[in-house]
Amino acid sequence: MKKFNDFSNWLNMQFQKGIQPKGAALCFNLYENEESYSFQLIASEYFDEDDSDWPCREVYTSGENIFSIDRNPDIKEWKDGLKFAAGFVYEYLKTGNYTEFMKTYEAVAIGFVDGDIVVLSKKDEILNNAVSDYLKLY
Helix, strand or coil: CCCHHHHHHHHHHHHHCCCCCCCCEEEEEEEECCCEEEEEEEEECCCCCCCCCHHHCEEEECCCCCEEEECECCECCHHHHHHHHHHHHHHHHHHCCCHHHHCCCCEEEEEECCCCEEEEEECCEECCCHHHHHHCCC
């Protein structure tokens, strides 16, 4: 199973490719497949927490360069996939090479492309309980 270091290396490569601080927010789009969950990174030109379509206004996307984690006994349902994926992003926000760079954005979020978006941080404030609070609704 892929580990946080693999995710960190993938994300570092995205930033090294020149994502540059254009755009207002970052979003990790999640895709659920039969055997895995996949991440795609996008930067959006604006951020509005009340507008669920804000990630659709892309100024950058990692495109087909995605990062995937395999399903396993701990990652079966979409809720497990969201928690696991968000855990990687939270860890990167705290320890990653580009943590300070990520703080230049109004928000960093995660969500399934066909579902809700969960904001994980706003500027330099990490919202540690955002995912668990969101999942309480289900």
